[in-house]
Amino acid sequence: MASIDRLAQTSPWRTLPLAEKALLALGLLLLALVLPPWPGGAIVLAVAAATAIGLAGIPAAQWLAIFAAPFGFVLTGAATLALGWDSGGFRFLPDGAVAALAMVLRSAAAVSSLLLLSLTTPATDFVRGAQRLGLPPELAETALATYGFLFILQDTATAMHASQAARLGYDGPGRALRSLGGLAAALLPRAFERARRLETGLAARGFDGRLRVLAAARTISPIRVSAILATLASVAGTGLWAAWR
Amino acid sequence: MMPPPLLEARRLAYAYVGGTAALTGLDLTIARGERLAVLGPNGAGKTTFLLHLNGTLRPAGGQILLDGRPARYDRASLAAWRRRVGLVLQDPDDQLFAPTVAEDVSFGPLNLGLSDDETRVRVEDALKAMGMDALAGRPPHMLSFGQKKRAAIAGAVAMRPELLVLDEPTAGLDAAGAAALLTVLEGLHAAGTTLVFATHDVDFAWAWADTVALFEGGTVTVQGKAETVLADRAMLGRANMPLPLLAELGMAAGGRLPRRRAEAVDLFRAMAGRDG
């Protein structure tokens, strides 16, 4: 989670309107699902990966590493389609292999489309988007505050762990267990104390129960929207043409 | 008749849950427009005292006077109080909550009821003043400690309070950050803002404070002009604090005591020229 968040926060696409990124990513996702997997899926995969790495500035190695996790599941699933089991043991099923390949392509295309959105959009922007679509502000604010809080707790836990380790607290399984227990026990009151002081800080700036902030204005650009629509149309066109030729 | 001071603490007493007596009958006066440094060792009660200055903590004994009138702690009075008195906490993580630095800084101005446009100007000004404009879009959890500190200070500065209270403002700032902060504080002071800051840093207090209050064991042992209190070796020694470096050098040189680094350099250059 932390690495996805970090990439999203630093992506040059972070400041683009969520609606534009959603249009592109969900459009590609839809194409991944409806186009014939060959070559449609492959085209979607190529476009989504190239956009993420080439335009949205996600380092290729990081993109691959994050892509690999869900892709592993896809491969395991595909293996069950391509392999049969009978009295003679495992056997390769030619029909199954075609189905498996189609599934792999389609899933890879779908995953890469979604990554385009999730690697360029911090979680907090999604909450803001949901708020515009009708999520109650109280819920949205709680979600945002909790999200920020998680990072502070994580930092605290990391620092405490490092300090315990520096004092040989993780030397051997017995000690490690005791140190970890101590860390967990210390984290809870720390979290409460932190929440209390956060409220003090907010109250000092006039907190009255509503966490109003001024989100950066992001205007939707007709040029970018046209470019997105043109991309989607050409992916769809090429995919269909190549399949029916 | 003299107008009453901006804020006054009389016989202030406070004990934390569990019984630690943090303030034990503390008297202190904050005059309009002054720069007051609250100095004292760890645990002397500085933070506890500062938390009384905007009504966060309510004294168990004694009282706070605002413009000569006893402070009130109902919701409306507290809200009015906090419009006038800004507070920057010791730990910036206790203050930053929003997804980005700029959004966090906008929180206070919006709570003052300012328009979006006016808020945007305030946010830009405050961030620029703190040298944080390039990081406006960053989430707080991706900042260094000193950067967080600057963001937290910007959040209070953007509200343009009458009295700005800062708990250890320079702790954790690098030289450039501290210098930027001092420039901001100078600007606020020139614009009429009253400043109160807690610090361990006698040199910082020597360079910047008009008035100094020495804290010890939950009381003020002395409050007076910075050039008097901070040049009194015996008084500082009782509070376990060294003389400010420039004061000590000035005494050794046997002349006027320089308050700023540049003054000291000029002084020593002049002496070297005289001798050489």
Ligand SMILES: Nc1ncnc2c1ncn2[C@@H]1O[C@H](COP(=O)(O)OP(=O)(O)OP(=O)(O)O)[C@@H](O)[C@H]1O
């Ligand atoms: N939350 C708390 N609960 C109980 N006791 C506390 C709490 N916070 C502070 N104290 C105690 O109150 C006294 C005054 O603490 P305070 O934080 O005001 O000191 P300080 O002068 O700000 O110190 P420092 O220079 O370390 O920041 C200390 O004895 C401290 O142990």
Ligand SMILES: [Mg+2]
């Ligand atoms: Mg303190």
